[in-house]
Amino acid sequence: MTTRPNRLNQHLHGKLHVVPSPMCSCGEAEQDTAHILRDCRNHQVLREEIWPLPESLHNKLYGPVAALQRTTNYISRSGLQV
Numbered sequence: 001m002t003t004r005p006n007r008l009n010q011h012l013h014g015k016l017h018v019v020p021s022p023m024c025s026c027g028e029a030e031q032d033t034a035h036i037l038r039d040c041r042n043h044q045v046l047r048e049e050i051w052p053l054p055e056s057l058h059n060k061l062y063g064p065v066a067a068l069q070r071t072t073n074y075i076s077r078s079g080l081q082v
């Protein structure tokens with residue numbers, strides 16, 4: 001059994017009520033961390049720019065500093081409120 005990743009929008013939805021829905025703006029999934037970092041088509045272009053080579057989700061979240069800096073850069077440039 002694996003633990004679920006942190007949720008961005010859903011977390012805010014539950015705690016602060018600052019967003020209307022935990023669904024991602026792309027409408028395809030809940031806006032959780034894995035979706036944003038790995039799957040969301042709204043951020044496909046940016047994601048390919050930040051990670052031109054495949055990077056595991058684990059590394060994006062817990063990897064070496066250089067990997068975490070990419071993740072930070074991605075979130076920052078995506079315009080997501082986290």
Ligand SMILES: [Zn+2]
Nearest residue numbers: 024026040041
């Ligand atoms: Zn999405």
